[in-house]
Amino acid sequence: MSYKESRKEVFKGLDRIVLLVLGLLFIVYLASGVYVVEADEMGVIFRFGAKDRVALPGIGYHFPWPVERVRTVNVKAVRSVEVGFWKAQGRDQRLTPYCITGDVNIIHNLYVIHYRVDAEDPANYYLRARRIREILVSNARAAIIEVIASRPVDEIITTAKTDMENAVRQVLQEKLHSLNIKLQIDSVDTREIQPPNQVRDAFDEVINAEQELTTQKHKANTEAIRIVHSAEAEAESTLQQARAYRTDRINSAQGEAERFMSLYEEYKKAPEIIGHRIFLESIEKILPRTRVMMVASDKEGRPLRVKIFQAPVPTSPRLPEVSQE
Amino acid sequence: MQRSYWRPIFIGAVILAVLASIVALSTFTVQQNEYAVVTRFGKTVKVITRPGLYTQMPYPVHKVHRFDRRLQLHESPLMETLTEDPKNVAVRYSVVWRISDVETFYTSLGSIEAMGPKLEHVLSARGKNAIGNFKKNELLSIDAPIKIPDLEDQVRKELSEVVKDSEWGITIKSVEISRLALPEFNTSAVYERMRSERKIKADEYRSKGEEMATKIRAEADREKQEILSEAYEKAQRIRGEGDAEAARIYAEAFSKDPEFYRFWRTLQSYDKILDRKSTLVLSEDSELFKYLEK
Numbered sequence: 001m002s003y004k005e006s007r008k009e010v011f012k013g014l015d016r017i018v019l020l021v022l023g024l025l026f027i028v029y030l031a032s033g034v035y036v037v038e039a040d041e042m043g044v045i046f047r048f049g050a051k052d053r054v055a056l057p058g059i060g061y062h063f064p065w066p067v068e069r070v071r072t073v074n075v076k077a078v079r080s081v082e083v084g085f086w087k088a089q090g091r092d093q094r095l096t097p098y099c100i101t102g103d104v105n106i107i108h109n110l111y112v113i114h115y116r117v118d119a120e121d122p123a124n125y126y127l128r129a130r131r132i133r134e135i136l137v138s139n140a141r142a143a144i145i146e147v148i149a150s151r152p153v154d155e156i157i158t159t160a161k162t163d164m165e166n167a168v169r170q171v172l173q174e175k176l177h178s179l180n181i182k183l184q185i186d187s188v189d190t191r192e193i194q195p196p197n198q199v200r201d202a203f204d205e206v207i208n209a210e211q212e213l214t215t216q217k218h219k220a221n222t223e224a225i226r227i228v229h230s231a232e233a234e235a236e237s238t239l240q241q242a243r244a245y246r247t248d249r250i251n252s253a254q255g256e257a258e259r260f261m262s263l264y265e266e267y268k269k270a271p272e273i274i275g276h277r278i279f280l281e282s283i284e285k286i287l288p289r290t291r292v293m294m295v296a297s298d299k300e301g302r303p304l305r306v307k308i309f310q311a312p313v314p315t316s317p318r319l320p321e322v323s324q325e
Numbered sequence: 326m327q328r329s330y331w332r333p334i335f336i337g338a339v340i341l342a343v344l345a346s347i348v349a350l351s352t353f354t355v356q357q358n359e360y361a362v363v364t365r366f367g368k369t370v371k372v373i374t375r376p377g378l379y380t381q382m383p384y385p386v387h388k389v390h391r392f393d394r395r396l397q398l399h400e401s402p403l404m405e406t407l408t409e410d411p412k413n414v415a416v417r418y419s420v421v422w423r424i425s426d427v428e429t430f431y432t433s434l435g436s437i438e439a440m441g442p443k444l445e446h447v448l449s450a451r452g453k454n455a456i457g458n459f460k461k462n463e464l465l466s467i468d469a470p471i472k473i474p475d476l477e478d479q480v481r482k483e484l485s486e487v488v489k490d491s492e493w494g495i496t497i498k499s500v501e502i503s504r505l506a507l508p509e510f511n512t513s514a515v516y517e518r519m520r521s522e523r524k525i526k527a528d529e530y531r532s533k534g535e536e537m538a539t540k541i542r543a544e545a546d547r548e549k550q551e552i553l554s555e556a557y558e559k560a561q562r563i564r565g566e567g568d569a570e571a572a573r574i575y576a577e578a579f580s581k582d583p584e585f586y587r588f589w590r591t592l593q594s595y596d597k598i599l600d601r602k603s604t605l606v607l608s609e610d611s612e613l614f615k616y617l618e619k
Binding site: 015018046047048049050051066085097098099100101102103104105106123126127128129130131134135138139141142145146149150151152153154175178179181195196198199202203205206208209210212213216217219220221223224225227228230231232234235236238239241242243245246247248249250252253254256257258260261263264267268271275278279282283285286287289290291292293294295296297 | 334354355356357358375376377378393395396397398400419421461464465466467470471473474477498499501502503504505506507512515516518519520522523524526527528530531533534535537538539541542544545546548549550552553555556557559560561563564566567568570571572574575577578579581582585586588589592593595596599600601603604605606607608613
């Protein structure tokens with residue numbers, strides 16, 4: 001075999017390789033039309049730039065570039081953006097942004113807007129607005145201004161939080177609707193609501209005063225409970241004393257009555273004798289401690305003579321117990 | 326000899342490349358989100374408002390100008406102005422607009438970037454004037470519905486008129502106030518007022534607290550009095566019951582023989598009445614001594 005012939009063989013082989021490579025390239029080109037739409041996405045297929053059809057989640061095929069193109073957009077994911085009048089941004093850097101309340105107070109705020117792309121019209125996300133997020137933010141700002149401008153500062157910093165979130169969401173959704181921007185506002189959350197630093201201490205003082213009020217109320221209530229409890233205790237003891245008195249009275253009456261009755265039983269048997277005995281027993285008890293003067297009188301009752309029987313022992317320092325010392 | 330193998334491939338490739346570049350140069354696509362204006366040596370020959378594949382004479386004969394047909398956002402700087410009252414306020418407008426007549430837009434402005442200064446110019450005049458139709462307490466109020474939407478609507482209408490008369494080929498979709506502020510020299514007065522309002526509020530809470538506490542204590546004292554007097558009444562009744570019951574028991578027992586009772590009770594009384602300080606003066610004739618003399 002000559003050298004030339006062997007070269008011919010090599011080139012013959014090379015032809016086939018080149019053809020094979022070209023064929024493979026063409027297959028790869030055709031295969032570039034395969035696309036995948038993820039489960040949480042929706043796709044839109046454009047043919048020569050014009051919206052042609054919607055591609056649902058799954059694998060699909062479109063004519064390769066430059067005929068057709070697919071664009072997908074996540075329609076399940078909740079996107080979020082911070083909007084508010086909080087830290088200086090953009091061209092008004094020298095001033096911290098703020099809102100004006102209905103009663104002309106200055107207030108800073110920051111909200112987080114949660115939104116989704118409408119699954120009914122995914123192409124809208126690409127086709128309706130050039131800077132869709134910036135338009136959303138600008139509309140949200142306008143909504144916040146409107147909502148705050150119609151409320152007093154007291155409500156804004158205390159009770160109206162949820163109410164305002166709902167109002168901002170509603171106003172914003174209406175604004176987007178009127179622009180035919182198909183973004184679904186899921187929720188608006190308050191991140192910050194604060195008075196300016198220059199008057200923060202005055203606002204804090206109100207909060208303190210409010211807490212003081214609660215404390216004072218609590219203290220007064222505690223004291224009131226204590227007063228009532230002690231009154232109840234006192235009342236109870238008064239009642240107990242009265243009950244004791246009643247029992248005592250009844251018991252002693254019964255005792256005395258019983259004593260009387262038993263004496264009477266005896267007496268009934270022989271009134272003369274027992275009566276006399278009772279009399280004497282009493283006198284025996286009484287007379288020893290009293291001074292007795294006996295007066296004899298005549299028939300007309302004039303005293304004749306007086307006898308002193310017994311003088312009680314006078315209470316004196318010469319008592320035996322004392323002298324024994 | 327070996328060239329014969331390469332030639333058909335080489336020639337085919339060249340023909341293909343030439344064809345492809347002719348196709349590429351003489352066609353163009355217009356996307357769904359844009360308009361296109363085709364000019365020949367600077368003169369408009371075709372206005373395309375529908376997306377798709379179009380043919381053209383290759384550059385430099387034909388030139389394709391593309392314009393975004395979507396909504397555009399323009400935000401003005403913060404501008405100070407006066408309300409009807411007149412009070413100083415500062416506002417920033419956000420305008421959403423879009424190209425509605427691309428041919429007019431192309432000839433009058435030529436680019437989206439050129440629109441900004443034009444809108445700015447109109448806003449600084451019309452936007453400021455419109456605020457002069459409203460009082461400050463119509464824009465900020467807690468008593469009546471606020472008129473910010475009315476103001477926005479008015480500016481939108483005026484802006485739309487100007488835009489129409491100027492033949493810029495655009496439409497104003499919305500105008501909004503995306504910032505409402507007070508001039509810097511006003512804010513310190515507002516802070517002062519806020520401060521005094523807060524002080525009033527704080528004092529209100531404090532005096533309310535004292536009032537409440539006093540009320541609660543007074544209420545407790547009243548309740549205490551009620552409890553005590555009720556208890557006293559009850560106690561007296563109980564004591565009375567005791568007295569009555571005792572009296573009944575006595576009466577029942579003593580009524581068996583009142584004579585004996587009187588006798589016995591009198592003796593008991595002597596026992597109580599007579600003590601060491603007492604002196605008894607008795608007659609010799611008394612029962613007690615009748616045996617003594619005999």
